[in-house]
Amino acid sequence: MHYDYIVVGAGSAGAVVANRLSADPRNKVLLLEAGPADYRWTRVPVGSARMITNPAVNWLYSSEPEATTDGRRIPVPRGRMLGGSSALNGMAFVRGQAQDFDTWAQMGNQGWSYESVLPFFKRLESYDGGGDDAFRGRDGPLRVTNPEPREPFFAAVIKAAGEVGIAHNPDYNGATQDGIAMSQATIARGRRMSTARCYLDPARKRSNLRIETGAVAEALLFEGRRCIGVRYAAGGEGREARVAREVIVSGGTINSPQLLELSGIGQPGRLQSLGIEVRHALPGVGENLRDHYAPRTKWAIGTKGITYNDTARGLGLVRQALRYALSGRGLLGSVGAPMRAFVRSRDGLAAPDLLLGWVPMLTEPGPKGPKISRQSGVTCYAHPMRPESRGHIHVVSADPGTPPAINFNFLSSAVDAELTVRAVRIARAIMTAPAMAPLQVSELAPGREQTTDEEILDWVKGAAETTYHPVGTCKMGTDEMAVVDPQLRVHGIDGLRVADASIMPTLTSGNTNAPSIMIGEKAADMVLRG
Template sequence: MAEYDFIVVGAGSAGCVLANRLTEDGRHSVLLIEAGGSDLSPWIWMPIGYGKTFYRASVNWMYMTEPNPELDGRPSYWPRGKVMGGSSAINAMVYVRGQPEDFEDWKAMGNPGWGWDDVLPWFRKMETNDAGGSAFRGDSGPLHVTTTTSGIHPLCRHFIAAGQELGWPHNPDFNGARQEGVGAYQITVKDGLRMSAARAYIRPARHRANLHLRPNALAMRVLFEGSRAIGVVYRHRGQQVQARARREVILSAGAVNSPQLLQLSGVGPAGLLRGLGIPVRHALEGVGRNLQDHLCIDHLYRSRLPSLNEQLRPWHGKLAQGLRYVLARRGPLAMGVNQAGGFVSTRPAGGRANMQLFFSPLSYTKAPPGKRPLMSPDPFPGFLLSAQPTRPTSRGHLAIRSADPAQPPEIQPNYLATESDRKDLLDAARLLRRLAAAPALAAIIAEELRPGAGVQGDAALFADCRARAGTVFHPVGTCRMGPDPACDVVDSRLRVHGVGGLRVVDASVFPTLTSGNTNAPVIMVAEKAADMILSGPAA
């Protein structure tokens, strides 16, 4: 059995960070196991190519949830990265840290060391912002963050102006001194190429003798001696292989696969495990519970002015933009489609933003469910306005269906289970109507296509939300960090309660969902965890 100091399961946003940082000084050996393969695909490296990887099984787990009662019984499609870089290789690249209050909430839930002042240094350490360093931003980290203001489509400026007409300030940096306002999003792109976690952290480290990469390897279970994790069993090239960890096993497989692997290994709800014939190694009821996700509603418009549709729909437009990208790495192919947006409050007293906005200067009215064909938009000018409540209160769960690691788990997001979430989503739809009525946008709207002018009144508007609202692909919380082993899974140092030599480091440890996109805080968690692991005693 091969031995390493650390075994990291999952080469996603967190696992890539850990593999780099734990091997950086040359003292420790790391085995990095990834179920997917290489990220060397043009559809991964070209920013807008995520429209292709969104539904590609070779790089994507392509999960489906259980039907959700409050969404008219619809299941949700959950793309998750199965490739070097994980979901950072197939996401929309929007870079948002969250609000300082999000992390103060984490600390208040019994997690010392996770308040805003505690995590800010790690956010700064991980990034190189193209606008330079500051008290809030980094200028020498491995993850490059690009400001898109100069490259956004002209329609985005109408959205920003409409927001200002509603009293929201223009914010040039949602990751700076404040998050509130409207503006252009920053994205994880450098020189016109996607800056995934694999590009940022693994490519500079891949030739280190103490880093052992094992792609196309499916982790099957964690190995134990007594109550201590001592290794991993994985399937590689049709064979079962065992690897031993001298110090720690670290699960970084994400909010779906980390709790799945714990349950497969006998760590989780005892009743579930016994019912499937899995020996209970350690009963931990919180594994797979506390699932949270962002739910979003889109409104779609026909535009009086040109949009990206005319550039990306016809063959000659594809050719022109393709040549522009190949020759200069510029243009719409070098960006995402969520080009502008913002964070605002719909609460009467104002205060902390509770809504995230997205503006996309293209439209697609005939997309298959769960799919956005970014290179085949509508044959007329159009755009999308979207809004998502930032801090949902509904909680779902995740559970394995069998002892077979290749079988997808049961995922029940439980969207809109609380009255608070139902009210917030209706407020989101009302907010989009207010935005569309602001003079700067009203002047360029030829027609509201979805939900349409016939949908009037709160009841009809909420019925449209139930029929069309969808995930923004931010699942977290299924191995929640907290002090209580009765409901939490890891402690504030991300060590699994009641089990030695085992940590979880990824989005599953989030106590609550952060206010915005989740890739940036996942990378921060991994940076902080790496320092914890190297500077403290073994778990």
């Protein structure tokens, strides 16, 4: 089969690219997705908990054991269905700070400053939570909502944060990110707003768009230095699709470098050792991996009826289901971490550098994912937003079915360790502020006995997980370790681009789904402009 464009991966960015390219009926577009078309739990926000360990819709990757994880393998869930990770994530909508994108531009990526990407952020969203029209989009495909802090717990935390100098910010995606707020979310009328729902559903009936699910990309096809198509497996057979214009790889931070390496693009010595023919030497493929390494502090709440541990177990869960059915609210319609704070680790900083997020319950492992604990309490994760530590992702076999090796190299930068400890201490300051006293709060983890920086770091190494924000493994730039240029074209290869979170040179300040969707919008615009 021949197409004008092939998009590999129907996730947060790939679904956007496919929608925008196929909007012109003259463009024949093929969208390949390894996972299924749909899954019932993706529609209900609380379904995230049912998908976090489900291999039907989740790649279920894990990192290699490392000293800074106490030899643990860290779970790395990634969406494997239409909508990708936007179909199973926690749904928090965070653009990041202006300085994130200005930094990208200062690194040599012309056209990626905040002023340049703001129109694409506005284009993608339909936001009805007020705010300034200079910053917010009103009629884009993606519904974004801003819940009110109705629950007593959230009101108490906002007051407690104010007592330690962290002000309430009604729109952290507006003029400034500073402060504490309820989490803006890709949820509307109690339903998840994934890119499958918001970008692919409206495009499904286009005769020029073919969406093929259960299609696992195995290698890119070339004629000389030009990419001319994709080899993939579907329905138990090998297939090939050819392209007249471009292939856009949107597999995400793990699968995109994997596909490039399987296709012979990467570090020659590494590829040759696995019997992969070297097509083009690009040493940066798979390097520059970054993620948020986030310890979860845990707090017992003595006052009953405050957390979901009290209000969503037993008959309480029935009441929550009824509430959701009638209003779309409550636990079943909630964003993963309903409240977050963007704070500064010290005075004199130009912008926040730490993120704290609150989940009004404690959970424990269950047979189908996390389940609500009997212990009444609260989880608060805390971490640096722009870590300096960098790891890598590389294939370990020429077999496309073998997962790549993920090495995060967390806390290898001294500043990351310092800021992680500071984030934990700020979480403690808020949770023990006077406003929290009526809730009868007591610390469970790391525990009051962990007082020194070294003790806190030891706890972090044994307990922290990521917040599922891997980026950077096909870095955008003009230096020798860059994989794509500022137009997202793979260096040295014609007809091939990468468009997903893997192109981020650095982590954005917060969750990465919104920036990934923006990358999809901007990539499609660049492709259409030639």
